Amino acid sequence: xxxxxxxDDGAELCPLEPWQAAEFLAHMDRGREFIGRHNGLPDIVTDxxxxxxxxxxxxxxxxxxxxxxxxxxxxxxxxxxxxLRTLDVAQGTAEAGCxxxxxxxxxxxxxxxxxxxIDWAVEERAVHRVDWWVSSDNEPSIAVARRLGMTKEGVLRxxxxxxxxxxDEEIWSVLAPEWRAAxxxxx
Numbered sequence: 001x002x003x004x005x006x007x008d009d010g011a012e013l014c015p016l017e018p019w020q021a022a023e024f025l026a027h028m029d030r031g032r033e034f035i036g037r038h039n040g041l042p043d044i045v046t047d048x049x050x051x052x053x054x055x056x057x058x059x060x061x062x063x064x065x066x067x068x069x070x071x072x073x074x075x076x077x078x079x080x081x082x083x084l085r086t087l088d089v090a091q092g093t094a095e096a097g098c099x100x101x102x103x104x105x106x107x108x109x110x111x112x113x114x115x116x117x118i119d120w121a122v123e124e125r126a127v128h129r130v131d132w133w134v135s136s137d138n139e140p141s142i143a144v145a146r147r148l149g150m151t152k153e154g155v156l157r158x159x160x161x162x163x164x165x166x167x168d169e170e171i172w173s174v175l176a177p178e179w180r181a182a183x184x185x186x187x
Contacts, residue, residue, distance in 0.1 A: 003073070006112040010075040013082065013113050018059055020071075020078075021052035027078040031101030038138040039099050040162060058083065065089060065125075072104065072113050079104035082113040084121060092128035092176075094121050098144070105140070111147050118148070119183070122176045129175050135160060136168040145172040149182045 003012040016024060028035070028045045036042040045051045061067030067087050072080040080100035087094045096117060098110045121127040132150055134141040145152070150172040158166035 004116055006072070006109065006116065009107070011107075011109055011112070012073050013070045013116055014073060015062075016055055016058065016069045016071040016078075016081060018052050018055040021048055021055055023078055024055060024071075025051040027080075027101060030103070031080075031099070034102045035099045038135050038141065038162075041099065043163075061087070068117070070113065070117060072100070072109050074104060074107075074109070080109060080113075082110065082117050084117065087121070087125070087127070089125055089127070092126060093131070094125075094127045094129070095131040095133060096121075097133070098141070110141075110144050114144060114148060118174065118179060122179050127176065129173055130179075132172040134170050134172065135162075136170050142170065142172075145170075148174060149178065150174045151178075 003014040005012050025045060025048055028042055028051065032042040041054075045054050055069070058067060058069035062069075065087065068084045070082050071078045072082065080098065082096065082098045085095045085097050096114055098114060100110060118130050121130060132141075132145045132148075134145065136142075136155060151174070153171045153173055156169045156171065158168060160167045160169045
């Protein structure tokens with residue numbers, strides 16, 4: 001299996017596949033309450049069967065070139081993930097997302113991991129636009145969008161029903177020319 005280094009701290013990004021369902025479930029169990037504050041995945045991945053089914057969905061998306069799921073590991077332990085929830089190469093669009101368990105928060109892992117995934121999407125798959133949809137209440141995720149140089153495009157008021165409560169969703173994005181210019185840095 002391949003892995004992409006995320007820096008000198010032993011963090012790496014690697015694919016998550018159905019055969020890793022037990023490990024994925026253990027990760028979800030460690031972070032269930034924390035991840036579930038803004039992400040519905042802990043309500044979906046509740047046992048080994050649902051864990052395998054979720055990973056299988058992304059294996060099928062990978063095979064169809066319509067999405068990707070990558071685990072974030074620190075010293076070999078799965079602590080989070082970054083995904084391209086959608087990937088439409090013909091249209092040149094993708095939607096990125098992420099989560100972390102509490103032990104991994106505050107280390108810049110998501111920013112580094114999403115940067116690697118956007119680099120891949122833009123440079124290898126010719127994606128023109130990457131979206132980042134986030135609950136307006138999720139300040140850490142909004143901070144990631146800002147650090148990545150994304151632009152806030154708008155707010156969908158009370159558009160996301162989650163655990164019986166309506167939440168506003170913000171849409172952030174970055175376009176390939178902006179991404180490349182920011183990666184080159186100031187001249």
